[in-house]
Amino acid sequence: MQPSPDRALVIVGHGSHLNSDSAAPIMQHTAALRTRADVRALFSWVQPAFWKEEPALGDVLSMLDCREVVVVPLFISEGYFTEQVIPRELGLSGPAPYHELVDGKWVHYCEPVGTHPHMTDVVIRRARTIIGGEPVSPDETAIVIVGHGTLRNENSALATVNQVAALRARGLYSEVEAVFLDQPPFVDQVTEVVRAGEIVVVPYFIADGYHTQEDIPEDLGIAAGRGVYQNPTVVAGRRIWYSGAVGTAPEVTDLILERAREALTEPPPTALPLPPACAAQQAFVAWVETAIRERGVAEFGQIAIRRSPPGFELTHHEDAPDANLATHTGLTYAEELARLTDAGEYRPLKSAPTLRHGWRLCPLDGPGLCRAVNGFYPASIVFWHQVREGTLAIVPWHETAARQTGMFRAARQLTAQQAQDVAWACCDRSVCLKRLLWDLDAQTPLELDRGQGALVCREACSLFVSMARTVVTSERPAPTTVELSPADLESLRALFGAALVGVALDREGEVDAPLNRRRLRYLLRKIERADRG
Amino acid sequence: MQPSPDRALVIVGHGSHLNSDSAAPIMQHTAALRTRADVRALFSWVQPAFWKEEPALGDVLSMLDCREVVVVPLFISEGYFTEQVIPRELGLSGPAPYHELVDGKWVHYCEPVGTHPHMTDVVIRRARTIIGGEPVSPDETAIVIVGHGTLRNENSALATVNQVAALRARGLYSEVEAVFLDQPPFVDQVTEVVRAGEIVVVPYFIADGYHTQEDIPEDLGIAAGRGVYQNPTVVAGRRIWYSGAVGTAPEVTDLILERAREALTEPPPTALPLPPACAAQQAFVAWVETAIRERGVAEFGQIAIRRSPPGFELTHHEDAPDANLATHTGLTYAEELARLTDAGEYRPLKSAPTLRHGWRLCPLDGPGLCRAVNGFYPASIVFWHQVREGTLAIVPWHETAARQTGMFRAARQLTAQQAQDVAWACCDRSVCLKRLLWDLDAQTPLELDRGQGALVCREACSLFVSMARTVVTSERPAPTTVELSPADLESLRALFGAALVGVALDREGEVDAPLNRRRLRYLLRKIERADRG
Ligand code: SF4
Ligand code: SF4
Incomplete structure (x- = not known):
């Protein structure tokens, strides 16, 4: 399954927890580049990556099945993101332009598009x-x-x-x-x-x-x-x-490619190892084929994978396979389908149990299947495989926290108790389908139902970090002490129950908005903990 | 306006804060009796009254414009209600059968219908x-x-x-x-x-x-x-x-009348004063006529009163007078219209700002107008007039509380702080349109916006008493202390805001249900008070 050319192009954007706008130009230029013959001659795949969306910068290299990767930041200027955040999250040591061997991949890091003379x-x-x-x-x-x-x-x-x-x-x-x-x-x-x-x-x-x-x-x-x-x-x-x-502007597509071309001055060292994503994809397709043979369907997150000769087809696992579904082909459809819920709301977390219904992706060959699955659940295949192989690198919260800078530096001050409560608020199956694998540190396990299933969480996601920051900063002022009777607690529980199913909540990613689901869960958790004494 | 015969029949039922069922037989027999010639020969009016609905037992005598009143309890047996509650609330000193002069009215109190041999x-x-x-x-x-x-x-x-x-x-x-x-x-x-x-x-x-x-x-x-x-x-x-x-059973109508007839053994003493309701109704009709002359409409609570030759017509004050409204005549329509909201929910409090729309009552002469207004807002005319005359007897909470027995005895233990909060929860304009006139006692005024308008509250209503009991009993166990951050408070406020406008709440009268509006308001008040320190 080794792709040819053995080289991928990664376009990096800021992304947003709040709406699709921020990623829209990244997706636009990615789609344009994927269909161009001159791009295909240089790159077997064009992959978007984000700071506040998925695939996260920290995951994008792992999910690529190429040994050489060119990273182009679609930012307006050099600065905090291009000079600090992106290199740090990718594991690079220098600012652009830069070439470095990272986890067996030869990575070219380009200057931002916005400073290109054109x-x-x-x-x-x-x-x-x-x-x-x-x-x-x-x-x-x-x-x-x-x-x-x-x-x-x-x-x-x-x-x-x-x-x-x-x-x-x-x-x-x-x-x-x-x-x-x-x-x-x-x-x-x-x-x-x-x-x-x-x-x-x-x-x-x-x-x-x-x-x-x-x-x-x-x-x-x-x-x-x-x-x-x-x-x-x-x-x-x-x-x-x-x-x-x-x-x-459509011309920016060319500038991205130009930035990428400029970087290809240093050829990769020879004898690089085969990327883990290659073996992972092979194992995944084999697993899918076995599951289909045995049960007619393979389920992965909210996706059902079935046979659709000559390849595979994907649907929402709750949609009947013979239902009247809108059929899509094309490389970017999975990513597009994953952006909005059935109600048209933005999905900042791809592992939220809110995948939209009513579509069918087919026919997909093995590599196409893997790309589609990675479109719905970025980097899920390689991590799924690494769990099976026992090679997944799990990042405890204290390491994730220590890496936070800028406005997220406050997350470092999250106490163990707050972290437990944030995890309860954010990582429950009702808000995220991933099986949580990390702990606070080697001594302090997270105490919660970690979930199950094939999607795994090896490191706190950016929504978790945002929530951690919100909790730290919002709990700094002296608290208000309220004495609640059993009847009050009963009312609050009913109120939360009603809100969490019925009320028009604030946007999923807006963790500092009062009626945000995660924030309400956090508050409910605090109240329940106080009630337990 | 002195009615003839100068005698009214009051049928007393238990009533309910939760649904119409309890009052249904009272309303059924009242309606049947009002249309009978033999009843009209004896009584100028048949008035229902209740322990848990309006008109309250404590108000019903005041609102009647007759000097002689026969009170028939539609209860299944003698007992707590017929022997203690009803005499106490009416101001009678003995159990039935009994005749007594009460506030200038000659009152016959009958044995319950349920013990009648027939x-x-x-x-x-x-x-x-x-x-x-x-x-x-x-x-x-x-x-x-x-x-x-x-x-x-x-x-x-x-x-x-x-x-x-x-x-x-x-x-x-x-x-x-x-x-x-x-x-x-x-x-x-x-x-x-x-x-x-x-x-x-x-x-x-x-x-x-x-x-x-x-x-x-x-x-x-x-x-x-x-x-x-x-x-x-x-x-x-x-x-x-x-x-x-x-x-x-339809025959129970006859038994009520039989109980009433049995009571008419002792004629009233001569030279009783004219009931205050007579002068009140005269003043009210005059006030309505003046308002109509000056502004085309008189507004009273949520009712609009307009000229409809040869008399008056009533509509919801938010309904355009020329709208396509269902027109009703008949003596009991006001009481029926007042029972349910637009959404068909039961209205335990007649002064709640939830009067249904879409009806027109006409034509009404002066006495008919007063009866209709009393149907929507029982005893409102006489109290409105007594406020103008400075003669209204206002009952402070400590007297109302001291009168409570049985399961409501707990309301006596309501602290001043709890009473302030219950008033905030129950008596705000968003839940009750009455202008609140009573205080906790002579030294302790209620600290709240007392509302305004023509409807007045001279004594805590039975919903207030129920709420007081719920608060006392629910706050007896040791409280749970919760420390809330400013962000938590913001979430709670938003949650209450959403719930109080949008969520499907528990029934209005069910003050011990978690999502009851008054209970939520009470809890919100506690939280706000804690926040103010
Ligand atoms: S940190 Fe929690 S919410 Fe975020 S991906 Fe992991 S399990 Fe899901
Ligand atoms: S006690 Fe409060 S709720 Fe009850 S009638 Fe009076 S003002 Fe209205």
Whole structure:
């Protein structure tokens, strides 16, 4: 099953626990790259990976069946993520550009797409598209780049300012300026920073989301409703044209490939070991075939795998195989199906028991089956196999916690009791189907029903870390002591029961929202623990 | 406006906070009596009154505009309610039969209907109806009376046993026996206490409800589902016939009237004062006429009163007067409309802001208007007027509490803090529209927004007393101390917010059920108070 070429391309994005927007450009460019012949000549597979979604950066190398991997961060600038988080999570020692042997894989780590010199062309193309051609009177047309600007990372502003300089050098527009969301000059000063009557505003962001679709249009004064604006809109006597985020431009697909090509300067050392994913996939397909022979179906998480000559088909295990299901083919469908629940809600955790129904993926050959399963449950096959072989590296919580930096550093202070309660809140079968394998440390096992089944959790996921941070920071202030009668406890239990099944809860990944399921479970746990004395 | 004859008939029932069943026979006989010419010759009005519903026993005399009142308790036996509760709440000093001057009214208090000698005929008629005539072979037919039997009141069993003796004296059935819900011989022993092949079972209860429709059929072995049974049903080779509660028999209407007639032995003393309700109704109609003249409408609670020549019309104040509303006439419609919410849920508190929509009552003359308003808001007119005149007798909580006996005696132990919280839970505008006028005692005012508007509360209602009892008894065990972070409090607040608007709550009157609105409000109050420190 060794793929050819023996090389994979990984596109890294930030991802989000809250909505699909953040990952959308990653998925867009991944899909575009997967179908291109020039890409296939270089890479047998294009794999997205994320900081806040799955596959997690810490898992993505393990799941790849290639010995050589090129990692391209789809970020707007160098900074905290590209320089600290991504190398740390991937196990690399240096900042990009960089080549290193990691767990038997030859990994090339590229500079972010946003600092590629051709990004200036992307910006120009964005501006040109939005005004329907070249500016009629360049003297009367300004281009304004919107950056985030942030206290934690001055590189974000720097990337924007560099774009301003590059654009000025092209001399296409009478004025080129930058405005920012989080530092001066601010977005709402756009008509002060330039004098031209026509102003083209381009957000220098990777993804279209809350910032580009709500914050900026509102600050520009062009919003006609949530995420609604017209081009152009006259503001204070000037015509404002506003484009989508640069990261979603089709040309960015080329820049990702260009970044990847640039990295392929150092060939891999010879005689690298066969990646564990190869043996894992072989064993998985054999297991599936045996299960189908014996029981007609193999079940893995919420997926049912059946024979569909000449290969396999996948459905939700609760869907009757002969039901009238929407049939999909294609490499990216599993990942797309896994993004939303039946109700159209975003699924930040792929192992949540909320896989949507009503689809069929077929026909899939052995490698296609493995890719689809990894699309639903990233890295699940290799970890499943490593559990069977006794080779899975399990990461205790104290190691995961020690690795947290930035705003998640607070998670390090999670007490053992809090950690037990967070695990109860987050890792129960009702919220996550994974069998939990890690403990707090060698001396302190987690005391909970660890679940069962083929999906395993070898390290606390990013939702767990978010929840840990929320608990640590929210429990810092002096607590309020409430004395509850048995009747009060009965009411609270009923209230939680009703809420956890019936009430419109806050978003699954929004662990600091009051009606978040995990947060409610955590609180219920505290109350139950207090009641037990 | 002095009515003629200057005499009212009050039928007293237990009532319930939980459902309409308990009051149904009272309403049935009230409606039947109101339309009878022989009743009208004796009584200008027939008024229901209750222990657990409105009008409360403590208010019913005040609201009547007659100087002479006959009170007939529709109870199955003498006992705790007829001998203690009803006389105490009406302000009478002795048990029935009794005549006394109470607040300027000449009140006759009758013995309960259930002990009337003619009740034996009602039982026989019930039995005859259910088997479709006389028993074909009396030797083979037994009649079994079902009594409640209770530890608190042996008279309940006694009334049943007396019926058995009376039935035996008639010699119509080969065997006559009694079985009980709460004492031996029990209902499920019915085939042991008699030998006959045909068994007619008559529940000696006033109302059809949980006991007669679920408990007894199940214990008899004839239940084919909740409240479902067939006549006859063969059980252990015997044919069992089961009738409705005796209290719902149409002949009971005559017995109520007979009890009332029996009481009219002592004529009222001459020169009684005009009842306050007379002046109140006059003032109310004048106020309505002024309001209509000035603004086109008079609003009272959730009722809108408009001109509808030759009189008035009533609608829900939120219904457009020209809307397509179901038009009702007739004396009892207001009381019927007030029983259920739009969603068909039972309204134990008439002043709850849950009056149903979609009806129109018209045309009403002045007295009819007052009766309708009293149907929606019992005793509201006289109290409204007494507030204006400064003559309303306000009863502080410590007096209401001191009056509680039986299972409600525990309410006496309500602490001042608990009382404040119960008031917050029960008397807020979101649960009750009345303006609260009483305090805990002369030194201790209630600290809450007392509400406003025309409906006033001069004394804690029976729901408040129930809630007080629940709080006292449920807070007796040692409390559980829970330490809540600000985030936990935020979650709880959101949870309560969601529950109090969205979740399917327990029944309004079921104040000891976990998801009861008042109980949730009480708990929320405790938590908020703890949070304020
Ligand atoms: S940490 Fe808990 S919630 Fe996260 S993947 Fe593991 S078992 Fe699931
Ligand atoms: S005691 Fe409270 S709930 Fe009851 S009638 Fe008075 S104000 Fe309303």
